[in-house]
Amino acid sequence: MGEIRKLKSSRGSDPPRESTPRRLAAIVAGDIAGYSRLMQIDEEGTHLRVKRIERDLIEPSIVGHHGRLVKTTGDGFIAIFDSPVEAVRCGIVIQQNMVGRNASMPKHHWIEYRIGVNLGDVIVEADDVFGDGVNIATRLEGIADPGQVYISGGIYEQIKHKLVCGYESLGDRKVKNITDPVRVYRVLPDPAAFNRTRKRRENILIFLLSLMLLAIAGGALWYLVWQPHGKARDQVSIPVSPEMRKVPSSPPPVSLKQAAPLPQPLSPAAPAAPQAPPQAQPASPAAPAPQMASVIREPEMNTIHGGGFTMGSNDDVAEKPPHQVSVKPFAISRYPISVREWNQCAAAKACAFVAAGKDDAPVTNVSWSDAKQFVAWLAGATRKPYRLPSEAEWEYAARAGTQTKYWWGDQFQPGMANCKNCTDIAVADQPAVAGSSRPNPFGLYDMGGGVDQWVEDCWHKNYQGAPANGSAWIEGECASHVIRSGSWKNDAQYVRPSNRDSYDTNVRYPTHGFRVALSP
Amino acid sequence: MKITRLIALSAVLICLTSAAHAQGKPAPKDALLYFVWPQNGATIKGGFWCRFGLRNMGVTHAGDDFQNTGHHHLLIDVSEALDPNEPIPQDKSHLHFGSGQTETRIELAPGKHTLQLVLGDAKHYPFSPPIVSDKISVRIK
Numbered sequence: 001m002g003e004i005r006k007l008k009s010s011r012g013s014d015p016p017r018e019s020t021p022r023r024l025a026a027i028v029a030g031d032i033a034g035y036s037r038l039m040q041i042d043e044e045g046t047h048l049r050v051k052r053i054e055r056d057l058i059e060p061s062i063v064g065h066h067g068r069l070v071k072t073t074g075d076g077f078i079a080i081f082d083s084p085v086e087a088v089r090c091g092i093v094i095q096q097n098m099v100g101r102n103a104s105m106p107k108h109h110w111i112e113y114r115i116g117v118n119l120g121d122v123i124v125e126a127d128d129v130f131g132d133g134v135n136i137a138t139r140l141e142g143i144a145d146p147g148q149v150y151i152s153g154g155i156y157e158q159i160k161h162k163l164v165c166g167y168e169s170l171g172d173r174k175v176k177n178i179t180d181p182v183r184v185y186r187v188l189p190d191p192a193a194f195n196r197t198r199k200r201r202e203n204i205l206i207f208l209l210s211l212m213l214l215a216i217a218g219g220a221l222w223y224l225v226w227q228p229h230g231k232a233r234d235q236v237s238i239p240v241s242p243e244m245r246k247v248p249s250s251p252p253p254v255s256l257k258q259a260a261p262l263p264q265p266l267s268p269a270a271p272a273a274p275q276a277p278p279q280a281q282p283a284s285p286a287a288p289a290p291q292m293a294s295v296i297r298e299p300e301m302n303t304i305h306g307g308g309f310t311m312g313s314n315d316d317v318a319e320k321p322p323h324q325v326s327v328k329p330f331a332i333s334r335y336p337i338s339v340r341e342w343n344q345c346a347a348a349k350a351c352a353f354v355a356a357g358k359d360d361a362p363v364t365n366v367s368w369s370d371a372k373q374f375v376a377w378l379a380g381a382t383r384k385p386y387r388l389p390s391e392a393e394w395e396y397a398a399r400a401g402t403q404t405k406y407w408w409g410d411q412f413q414p415g416m417a418n419c420k421n422c423t424d425i426a427v428a429d430q431p432a433v434a435g436s437s438r439p440n441p442f443g444l445y446d447m448g449g450g451v452d453q454w455v456e457d458c459w460h461k462n463y464q465g466a467p468a469n470g471s472a473w474i475e476g477e478c479a480s481h482v483i484r485s486g487s488w489k490n491d492a493q494y495v496r497p498s499n500r501d502s503y504d505t506n507v508r509y510p511t512h513g514f515r516v517a518l519s520p
Numbered sequence: 521m522k523i524t525r526l527i528a529l530s531a532v533l534i535c536l537t538s539a540a541h542a543q544g545k546p547a548p549k550d551a552l553l554y555f556v557w558p559q560n561g562a563t564i565k566g567g568f569w570c571r572f573g574l575r576n577m578g579v580t581h582a583g584d585d586f587q588n589t590g591h592h593h594l595l596i597d598v599s600e601a602l603d604p605n606e607p608i609p610q611d612k613s614h615l616h617f618g619s620g621q622t623e624t625r626i627e628l629a630p631g632k633h634t635l636q637l638v639l640g641d642a643k644h645y646p647f648s649p650p651i652v653s654d655k656i657s658v659r660i661k
Binding site: 056057060064089092093096097099100101102103104164189208211212215216218219222316452479487489490494501503504506507508509510511 | 545546548556557571573576578579580581582583584586587588589607609610611612616617618619620621622623643644
């Protein structure tokens, strides 16, 4: 039964005999079909792609399904799960995502996983797992077709009524070095596919191939037609950073504190002309390379005195229960981070993309991870502890000492916030430049409406178990983070300071921005 | 330049008479978006796992711009029509699955609710023509 792995484990460990970490687990083994062939075609490229898949897909999927990645080998991985249902789901998610990732590639470059899942009593150690349960999982993976999930009879018995999938029995199979034959099932993520698959597999392959060709041809032609437009847009966005650098040795940053809001965006039609407006420009002394770090234009910060407040409300399940929180003194940026501020980071190659749009407009289409990159850069470049605000700090600053539904009272009033049907700012001018609506009593603009704003906290569906000291709540799964404020595309309900929502950590969306905080 | 553009345009129009639209990316004609679970008319007690099915296209991360792939959006009790020229909205009734999720755990208040799936492209725009599922209704006990 047991082979090398088991021997190895019993050899080196005589003391902890009574505490053998044995447990029942669902073991998921995956490996890439034709790995050596792929490595032969393109060693470095394949390696990079595999690492990226592991980082972006495999690891998050395993964590998302409450599993643990035990180890990765060059071309595969082994993970354990407490629940067979979660284990198989995880396998399906990985396979479905791989279809998407391969779609743009020629067939001989496809990375396809074979996945086997088995239920077994195994010995778990920190960085490995042993036992014939593991061996069976790897054997299942070995006989699986590329892109498929094969499961053992033990798993099947556990999940057959719980996971709505098709299961195709492949009968009892004799697998290498395992005495008893293993019952094998193939998982069909889509139950309706059960009957069709076999007869239609070839047809589908041919069809998909031709479809892909057609789509690629169509896409290429489209691209041709669209390119002129795209180019024009690029040309608008590119000057943003060089332009800033062109005013290097201009006067010292005297007017840093001048808010200079209310620049009515008069000419939305012709933003291409790099208008050097009277204000704002002299205060952007981003110098060329050498002194770059020393002259960063920092966001304008408002100091917030600490205090206690009631966080949350009874208006939405996510905001319950209202609870008492005390917040230490901190500073928070007066406006959401602007395109100009963001592009300093992009110019320093510390942020992932150059933002388009007006310099004074809030930067958008940033993921939580993008926002974290920005604060890390800002903190490093200025040697000040810049960070994202915690959710409690954000709400404290948004409430600005009030406990009403909105900071100005319990009734919504037009003109107080930039939300859907709340202002007469033209859609084309959105997101509107900072300061286009009224500041709250703490002197902060757009704390509610404008752009959605990331905070440090992981998403929790309500406040059960939330910290009371104003710190960020970062325990738990962190596949999504909290966004606050609501955007110009959300209605007045979303402007409430207690309103909260979540979004996937690594995904960008065109209404999402952020502001920064600073500990004293 | 102008002439080549015109020629290219007409070529495209001839080749792909179907998928001519301003914003959305073209999608295969036989792409099918549907609910694996729950089924239309189901009565459910408490929270449930909602599972999304997609045929003849692939699921990928938002931001990944591959042909014939997209990511799921779940619309809960949405009655307004979908605007094909705008990104799919993001709010409490438009849930996004930009990490390539194919299922989600949802908890709804007791009563009748409608559910509908919409596939979005790399930039959250609907495809052209939009890939949407049937709108199903469920009753929560």
